[in-house]
Amino acid sequence: MDMTHENVSALNRKYPRYAGELFQIYQDLLYAQKWRSLSAVDLISVERPVLVGYRPDDDGKDPVMVVPCQCSDVLSPQLIQSLFFALEDQVSNTVHNGEEGGPSQPRWRRDFIYLAITAPDSSQVYYKISNGISKPSL
Amino acid sequence: MSDPHDGKIPLHISNETAFVWSLDDAATLRATYHICGVLTGTLPQAAQQNVFLGLPLMLMPEEVVLLVNNGVALLIDDSASHTSPSAEELSLWNEQRRAALSRVPKKTGLLVPPTLSDEALKRRLERQKRKEAQTTPSVESEELMTLESPSPLTPKASSKELSYSFTIPAASDFPWYHSKCYSSIKEARNAGIWKYPETPEAQAKCAVFEDLWKQGYFMGNGLRFGGDWLVYPGVCFLLSPSFEAIPERPKGDPLRFHSHFVATVLPSPTTEIQPIQIVAYGRLGTATKKAHMLCCWDESTRKVSYYSIEWAGFG
Numbered sequence: 092m093d094m095t096h097e098n099v100s101a102l103n104r105k106y107p108r109y110a111g112e113l114f115q116i117y118q119d120l121l122y123a124q125k126w127r128s129l130s131a132v133d134l135i136s137v138e139r140p141v142l143v144g145y146r147p148d149d150d151g152k153d154p155v156m157v158v159p160c161q162c163s164d165v166l167s168p169q170l171i172q173s174l175f176f177a178l179e180d181q182v183s184n185t186v187h188n189g190e191e192g193g194p195s196q197p198r199w200r201r202d203f204i205y206l207a208i209t210a211p212d213s214s215q216v217y218y219k220i221s222n223g224i225s226k227p228s229l
Numbered sequence: 230m231s232d233p234h235d236g237k238i239p240l241h242i243s244n245e246t247a248f249v250w251s252l253d254d255a256a257t258l259r260a261t262y263h264i265c266g267v268l269t270g271t272l273p274q275a276a277q278q279n280v281f282l283g284l285p286l287m288l289m290p291e292e293v294v295l296l297v298n299n300g301v302a303l304l305i306d307d308s309a310s311h312t313s314p315s316a317e318e319l320s321l322w323n324e325q326r327r328a329a330l331s332r333v334p335k336k337t338g339l340l341v342p343p344t345l346s347d348e349a350l351k352r353r354l355e356r357q358k359r360k361e362a363q364t365t366p367s368v369e370s371e372e373l374m375t376l377e378s379p380s381p382l383t384p385k386a387s388s389k390e391l392s393y394s395f396t397i398p399a400a401s402d403f404p405w406y407h408s409k410c411y412s413s414i415k416e417a418r419n420a421g422i423w424k425y426p427e428t429p430e431a432q433a434k435c436a437v438f439e440d441l442w443k444q445g446y447f448m449g450n451g452l453r454f455g456g457d458w459l460v461y462p463g464v465c466f467l468l469s470p471s472f473e474a475i476p477e478r479p480k481g482d483p484l485r486f487h488s489h490f491v492a493t494v495l496p497s498p499t500t501e502i503q504p505i506q507i508v509a510y511g512r513l514g515t516a517t518k519k520a521h522m523l524c525c526w527d528e529s530t531r532k533v534s535y536y537s538i539e540w541a542g543f544g
Contacts, residue, residue, distance in 0.1 A: 124543055146543065162504050168525035169498040171536055205541050208504040217541035218511040224444075225537040226489050227520040 099131040102140040112159035113140050116207040119215055120144065120157065128154065136180065137173045142207075143199060153198055157205040157217070174204055175222045233408055238302040240293060241285070242422050247293045247304070248285035255286040262301060263447045263463070264292050265483055289450065290425040291438035297414050298439075304417045306409040314405040322403065433496035433526035440533045441492070441524070447481040449488070455513050456491035456521065459483075490514075490522040490537070498527050498534075507538060515540040 099117050103110035113131065120126040120142060129144035142157040149155070158174060160166065178201045203221040238254045240247040249255050249266065258264040266286040275281060288296075296302035314322070417423035426432045434457060441448060445463030461481035491514055495502070502523075510521035520537040527534065 119544070160504055164504055166502040166504060166507070167499055168495050168502070168523065168534060168536070171523075172498065172525075172534060206504070206507060207544075208508060215544060216508055217544040218507050219539050219541045220507075221520075221537040221539075222535075223537070224490070224522060224535045225520065227514065227518060227537075227539050228542075 098129075099140070102131050102133055105133065106138075106140050109139055109159065112161050112207070112209040113142070115209050115213060116157060116159040116215060117142055119207075132156075134174070134177050136177045137170065141174075151200070153200040155200050155203070155205060157207050159207045159209065162208055162210050171220060175201070178204070234303060234410065235412075237300065237412070238296065239305050239408065239410070240288065240296070240302050241305050241307045242417070243307050245423060245425070247288045247290075249288065250285045252284060255284065258286070258296075259482070262296070263442070263445070263481070264288070264296065265447060265449060266292065267450070289448075290431075291435050291448075293423075294414055294425065294435045295439050295442055297412070297417075300412075304411040304414075304423055306411070306417075306420065306422045309409045309422075310406055311401065311403075312405050312407060314403070318404045429528075430494070430496045433528075434494045436526050436531070437492070437494045437524040437533050445481075447483055448492075449483050451491050451493075454491040454517060454519065455509070456493045458492045459488035459519075460490035460492050460522065461486050461488045488519060490520050491517075492522045492524050495523055495525040498525055500525070511538045511540050514538060 096114065096117065099113055103113060106113070117129065117131065121129050125147040127145040127147065129142060132141050132143050134141050139158070142159065143154045144157070145151070145154050156174070156178060178199055181199060201222070203219050203225070206218045206220055207215055208218070209215045238249065238258065239251075241250060242248075248269075249258065255266065258266065266288045268282040268284065269287045270283040270285050271279070272281055272283045293302070293304070297304060411417040411420060411422070414423060426435050438448065438458070441458075441460060447461035447463065448458040449461070451458040461483055463481045491510075493510070510523075514521035520539045523536045523538065525534040525536070
């Protein structure tokens, strides 16, 4: 599978507001963090693009969603709830190798997402947000 | 004699703060209702430190609201409960006090310091015996508020066995004390002794606190970890032979466990959160082996949504 940055170009055009952080996080996950089967997804219900893939140390069958955002963004519990609702519905247009309507994606993990926060100096941090009361990992 | 509090735990309100003065009530709150509170009283035996404290137990405002709303406790206006005594009542109390004082042993003139060595103590006791032959029993009056002189010890007693007894009255049992009780928050608010909750944020905190409490969690103050509360593991369940879940007694007592979560209350689903706050919550939580929990109250659905935040572990 040829994972090039063109994967995200369609969503960059559709959501220019999120283009910067989407591309930055995509690059970081793909090349620095070595994520597998990384793809950009249009989360229509929340009107923003997200990334879906597998961590290198993750041998689970369900990919995880990563939501890029800037340091200057404004989040809310309503947005977080919408993201988890979208996970439940999995209503999205998947951009898969630049082709719409590609092979159906596996069901995403619904118990948590990663929030990728970017800063103007091109640094990024990742935080795990779990749905519900989830004990910290050891 | 009928219980003036109808079996409810009295919470004594002073300056809009609730105190529990009874040791039994404090134990009941902890063991039965997993409400811990904070001990704030100075220990007489260790007055010059504040690591170990005693009664009274001070409750958080959310704990007070929860206990009163669930019929477990009632509020007492302590100031109004202490009325002025009549001349007869005062006279009677004075007579009783004089009678109690007359039973106190005569002052021996010697207060044995606890640091005295055994040999020095023996010499002092022999001197004391020569001066005074009389020994009297110690007074056990609960009404006395004076320092009781220690009884003379036998020569075999070591300095380690010396003890002082301090009687701190935990209940006002004066004849002119009439507890002015309020069994609901609304009544107390109308009387002007309790105001919490006043704002939507405070109401959200009360709702979230009750929701967590109903799930069996213990809560403590979260100031040290940048949140509203620390949330300790709650009720654990055992499996019966027929695989039926049996609730075990609450296991999350802060004396035995570290907390798993630091909780922050968001009063509405539209409350703004800056990403930098997520970073702060996540870093502090992960560094202390906890997860930061966002508790969002929705007034329209009257439900709480929980989201747990921790560092992702990469990046």
